[in-house]
Amino acid sequence: MRSRYKPWAADLIAANPEIVIPDPEQQKGKWKEVFGNDKPLHIEVGTGKGRFILGMAKANPEVNYIGIELFDSVIVSALEGVLETEGGIPNLRLLRVNGADLLEFFEKGEVDRIYLNFSDPWPKTRHAKRRLTYKTFLALYESVLPQNGEIHFKTDNRGLFEYSLVSMSEYGMLLKDVSLDLHANEPEWNIMTEYEEKFSKKGQPIYRLEAQFNE
Ligand code: SAM
Numbered sequence: 001m002r003s004r005y006k007p008w009a010a011d012l013i014a015a016n017p018e019i020v021i022p023d024p025e026q027q028k029g030k031w032k033e034v035f036g037n038d039k040p041l042h043i044e045v046g047t048g049k050g051r052f053i054l055g056m057a058k059a060n061p062e063v064n065y066i067g068i069e070l071f072d073s074v075i076v077s078a079l080e081g082v083l084e085t086e087g088g089i090p091n092l093r094l095l096r097v098n099g100a101d102l103l104e105f106f107e108k109g110e111v112d113r114i115y116l117n118f119s120d121p122w123p124k125t126r127h128a129k130r131r132l133t134y135k136t137f138l139a140l141y142e143s144v145l146p147q148n149g150e151i152h153f154k155t156d157n158r159g160l161f162e163y164s165l166v167s168m169s170e171y172g173m174l175l176k177d178v179s180l181d182l183h184a185n186e187p188e189w190n191i192m193t194e195y196e197e198k199f200s201k202k203g204q205p206i207y208r209l210e211a212q213f214n215e
Helices: 009-014 031-035 051-059 072-083 099-104 125-130 135-144 158-170 194-201
Strands: 041-045 064-068 092-095 113-117 150-155 174-179 207-212
Touching (some): 009 072, 031 041, 031 064, 051 092, 051 113, 051 194, 072 092, 099 135, 135 158, 158 174, 158 207
Parallel strands (some): 041 064, 064 092
Antiparallel strands (some): 174 207
16 A cells, blocks of 8 residues: 655554554463453454454454554554544554564464455566465464464455465365455445445455365
């Protein structure tokens, strides 16, 4: 996601360590203590400005959520969304880290579900390893999810969707609930991301799947 440089973003993030966790490596294995309860933990890798993860956290108080995003200038919008919410969003935390480092932040089985939404497509074959559904990323996800854990994935990008179907199926995952046009019959539980709103308004189909590790 492109976002203009925001020189104040790092300061706002640093001023809110209870929301954007500054030392997530120290919390590995202790996320239930961070949230102060035993609720399941769902994470989104590539959270962007946070529309989805904030919406999910507000709609599902019985679940804890963590949004993971690479850039200060992007995740700061999610932080602002939390700060603007009356009473805050107690079941949401944000991490300004690389999803490639998941193993540094979570123990096996500590994450109950992973969301990938409108991940960068990296269309060139030589960049395939950067796609968040490349086999090395799938192995990372498997390492933090419980047995039979799930990934829920949405995208507007047909090429990335086709690639992900193949990558997940070659990895041995069970593909479930594959939709080639989510908005043709939008489920009432669907929470749109920023990109989803933008592309669906243009009339582009939104692809979605749920995939389960098959151990
Ligand atoms: N999920 C949002 C949406 O649907 O509106 C944002 C989509 S945007 C195309 C992809 C986001 O993923 C960008 O903000 C990018 O910085 C972030 N991202 C890409 N690779 C990442 C990684 N390895 N770890 C964390 N965030 C990543």
